[in-house]
Each structure stands twice: as C-alpha cells, then as structure tokens.
Amino acid sequence: MTRFDSRGLPLSTTSDLAAGRYRQGIDLLLSAWPSAAEVLEGAIAADPDFALAHAARARLHAIRNEAAKARARIATAEEIVARRGTDRERSHVAVLSLAISGQSAKALERALAHADTWPRDVLILSLPLGAFGLFAFSGMADHDQARVDLCERHARHFDADDWWFLTYRGWSHAENGNVAHGRALTQRGFDLRRNNANAAHALSHAMYEGGAHDEAERLIADWLPGYDRSGILHGHIAWHSALGALERGDPEQALTIYADYIQPSVTSGMPVNVVSDTASFLWRLEAYGHTVPAGLWQDAAAYSEGFFQKAGLAFADVHRALIAAATGDKAAVEERVKTQMDLIEAGALTAGPVVPAICRAALAFAEEDYAGCVRILEPVAAEVVRIGGSGAQREMMEDMLLLAFMRSGEVAKAGELLDRRLHRRPSARDTRWHGMLVA
Incomplete structure (x- = not known):
C-alpha cells in the first residue's frame, strides 16, 4: 500500500505511523512550530530507513545553524534514498544536500527545476521563499519579484485553502509592494491555521508595509502568548x-x-x-x-x-x-x-x-x-x-x-x-x- 505526504505525493515507507508523523512534522516545520523535531524523530523511529524524514530533520538542524548535525543527517538520507527512493525523493534529498553544504546557487537552480516537476513538494518549494530563503540570499536585486513569480507560476497546483501556500504567496506579494492583495492572502492562511508562526509573522509584515502599525501590534499582543x-x-x-x-x-x-x-x-x-x-x-x-x-x-x-x-x-x-x-x-x-x-x-x-x-x-x-x-x-x-x-x-x-x-x-x-x-x-x-x- 502506498503512503502519501500531506499534498498527495507518494512516500517510500512501509509504516503508516512513520508516514503520519512525517506529515505532521512537515506541517510543524513549515509553521515554525515547536515539537517538529520530536515528531520527525518519531517518524524515523517508526521507520529508520525513511529517507525524507532524515532529510527533514537535517533541514531543521540547518535552520538552527547546527551544521555538523545537518550534514550527518542529510548524509544518512542520501545513503538511504540511493537504494530505496523514487526520482522525486532522490531529487528532494539532493536539493537539501546542496543547501546544507552551502552551495546556495546550485541549490536554488535545482530547487526551481524540482518545483517545475513536483510543484507540490512544499519543503523544496519553501527553500527559495521567505526573508532568508535562497532567493533573498542570492544577491539578486529583484528577489522580491522572483518570489512572486515563483508562487504565481505554481498557484494552480494548490488548493484554495492550502494554508502554507497562502501564507507564502501573500508574504511575497506584500514584500513586493502589492500590499493589500498580499495581506488578504496571508490573512486567509492565518485564519486557516492560527498555530502557524510564519503566518502570524507574514501578516504582521503585511500590516507594517501597509502602515497599519497599531493593527500589527494588536495582532502580536493577542497571538504571541499562545x-x-x-x-x-x-x-x-x-x-x-x-x-x-x-x-x-x-x-x-x-x-x-x-x-x-x-x-x-x-x-x-x-x-x-x-x-x-x-x-x-x-x-x-x-x-x-x-x-x-x-x-x-x-x-x-x-x-x-x-x-x-x-x-x-x-x-x-x-x-x-x-x-x-x-x-x-x-x-x-x-x-x-x-x-x-x-x-x-x-x-x-x-x-x-x-x-x-x-x-x-x-x-x-x-x-x-x-x-x-x-x-x-x-x-x-x-x-x-x-x-x-x-x-x-x-x-x-x-x-x-x-x-x-x-x-x-x-x-x-x-x-x-x-x-x-x-x-x-x-x-x-x-x-x-x-x-x-x-x-
């Protein structure tokens, strides 16, 4: 029986428990929410040969600037996916490996190519996006526009209520000057999943860019205690x-x-x-x-x-x-x-x-x-x-x-x-x- 991730892509694991914890862990990672690491460790415990769970754990280590741990985890994912993985999974691990090893330009190139083939692979699509993403740190003068272009190119592949895509599509538009549209998209993403620090953050940015400073402060005061x-x-x-x-x-x-x-x-x-x-x-x-x-x-x-x-x-x-x-x-x-x-x-x-x-x-x-x-x-x-x-x-x-x-x-x-x-x-x-x- 084939197991799937939260966007319908097949996973190379024989464990329902591992697949379920992976789906939960990725959503927590994409929400910048606590316990993502523990949940992904649970996926690995349920299936030690689950390459994408090791790769996601490597990504979390990289976010934390834990370079040695990130390299060790992605090396494990590479070894597993070489003998037990689909083309999509091998490409997924390869992109993360490039990013973790500091080869940012190659990682961006491979991430964009990967997204053209598997646009709903959201962990890879997330890499070029955000204030600290591969586009932002590429040295490009037009990285704000590049993020918008990437989101719009793949928008048709996402459901209207995909909280993650709404958040990053909205943030990209707000940062690129289309503030009202960006705020509306981000607000919908936030409303769909309030336990999402990236959405609260993106919405506060959209409010700031629109001059709604008091609204941004009220949002943070209401949301941050949770x-x-x-x-x-x-x-x-x-x-x-x-x-x-x-x-x-x-x-x-x-x-x-x-x-x-x-x-x-x-x-x-x-x-x-x-x-x-x-x-x-x-x-x-x-x-x-x-x-x-x-x-x-x-x-x-x-x-x-x-x-x-x-x-x-x-x-x-x-x-x-x-x-x-x-x-x-x-x-x-x-x-x-x-x-x-x-x-x-x-x-x-x-x-x-x-x-x-x-x-x-x-x-x-x-x-x-x-x-x-x-x-x-x-x-x-x-x-x-x-x-x-x-x-x-x-x-x-x-x-x-x-x-x-x-x-x-x-x-x-x-x-x-x-x-x-x-x-x-x-x-x-x-x-x-x-x-x-x-x-």
Whole structure:
C-alpha cells in the first residue's frame, strides 16, 4: 500500500505511523512550530530507513545553524534514498544536500527545476521563499519579484485553502509592494491555521508595509502568548512589537519587550535572527535619540562572536559590522570589509559592493562622521535589497542614510527621502522627523 505526504505525493515507507508523523512534522516545520523535531524523530523511529524524514530533520538542524548535525543527517538520507527512493525523493534529498553544504546557487537552480516537476513538494518549494530563503540570499536585486513569480507560476497546483501556500504567496506579494492583495492572502492562511508562526509573522509584515502599525501590534499582543517561547520565531515576532513601540515614541516599552523576549539570554531564535534583531533594535534605539542601557551592546557582541565568524553571508555581515561599530571595534569592521572585498574579487560574494559599503557606512555613522556616511551609503542605497531579509529589516539602512542626511546638513535630500517614505507608507516617526525638518 502506498503512503502519501500531506499534498498527495507518494512516500517510500512501509509504516503508516512513520508516514503520519512525517506529515505532521512537515506541517510543524513549515509553521515554525515547536515539537517538529520530536515528531520527525518519531517518524524515523517508526521507520529508520525513511529517507525524507532524515532529510527533514537535517533541514531543521540547518535552520538552527547546527551544521555538523545537518550534514550527518542529510548524509544518512542520501545513503538511504540511493537504494530505496523514487526520482522525486532522490531529487528532494539532493536539493537539501546542496543547501546544507552551502552551495546556495546550485541549490536554488535545482530547487526551481524540482518545483517545475513536483510543484507540490512544499519543503523544496519553501527553500527559495521567505526573508532568508535562497532567493533573498542570492544577491539578486529583484528577489522580491522572483518570489512572486515563483508562487504565481505554481498557484494552480494548490488548493484554495492550502494554508502554507497562502501564507507564502501573500508574504511575497506584500514584500513586493502589492500590499493589500498580499495581506488578504496571508490573512486567509492565518485564519486557516492560527498555530502557524510564519503566518502570524507574514501578516504582521503585511500590516507594517501597509502602515497599519497599531493593527500589527494588536495582532502580536493577542497571538504571541499562545506561541511557546521555544518557537524559533518567538523573539523575532516580539522584535516587531518592540519596533512598534519605538514607532509610537515609547522606548521604555520597547526596552521591556527587548529584555523579556529578544536579547540573546532569553530567546530561542535562529542565530541569524538573534544577531540581526539585537543589532538592529539597539541601533534604532540609539539612533532615534534614546539611551541604550549599559551592557546590552556588549551582550549582543558576545553572542554574535559564536556565529558567522567568516564573512560571506551578506545579511549577517552587515549586522555583525553594526555591532562591532557600536562597540568601538573598528578593527573588526575593517577586517570584515577586507575579507568581503577579497570575496567580491573572487566572485564569491553575490550581493557585491553594497555589503562592504554598508559596513563602512555603519562605522562612519557610529563615529559621528555623518558626511562620510552619506558619501559611502548614498551611491549604493538602491542596492541594499541585495543583502536579503525583509523590507522591515532593511529599512534600518534607509534610516541610517536619512539621519546622516539630517545630521550632516543635507536638509533638502533628507526632505526628499522623507516625502518618498511617507508616500510609500505612513509613519508616525517619519512624520515627527518631517516636522523637525520644516520647523
């Protein structure tokens, strides 16, 4: 008897229990929900020769930045699928293996080809999507559009009530500027499965991009208490709430949220989120004119030392440079920039020159050389999208340029940028800054 996954694709397992736990585990993985690892381990216990269960477990290790464990698990999946697997399963494992081994460009190419043949293989289709997906970290300037194109190409293969596809299709549209449509799709996905951190996160993004800051804060306040703190997106979703508090001019509440949910000592988030969320929150707090309590920058620096030591992941690079600049470690910024330049010369840093430029601009800003920051950052401002992440995360670099304009006396340029931002998305903070300019 053939067993199937949750989207009707056949599975090479003889165990009903293993197949059932695999279906549940994949849905938990795609929801960023706690216990996915335990459920997938249950699938493996029920059928130790179930290659896709080992592959999914490898994916979870990779998400957690547990590289050695991920490589061991995917190697087991490769060995099993070579002797007991279908063409689809062998391709599935091969794509994940490429991604886990750091061959991102090849993984993206293979994932897209795989999706053309098996579009309902959602674990593989998920790889190019999201703020930290293969498209976002490809160095492409048009990765927002690429995600939309991928979702629309395969939309006909999914049911109208597929909560996972609705979530990622909606998020892709909202990030690409079609905010109302994206929010409607994401809202439907969220309504179908509320125990889905990716949907809550995507919906808060759509609200943010539409200027509905109060709605986003209410959503998070209502939803987050039902999400266990062990969930990998718990701290990051709280980060959105902290930014909302800063937006309305309440740094005390923002710091309370940071202390309770975001700082490294309390969060169970993915390292890339912890490094970027701590760096960007503390930078915003200080840049917006508030005091960063003693020790917080040092705590962020101590945590970041354990991850992304080597330059090459653009998104992590710029946030590690922010931390180094804020803590006065000029040598660390300069060393990272030097390595980045070497990688660019070797064709190995796909995001290109914008990455060292942001790092150097962050150092100039920290040293209060605002004219220097403008000189470095303004020419590459349109290329910041290449570092990946979401629009909300990259907005910090635009804030840096805007504040550097204001503090270096470039009032006209600051006004032009503020006008564009206010037209794109209403913001209480931008309105306050606009009032300061015209006063």
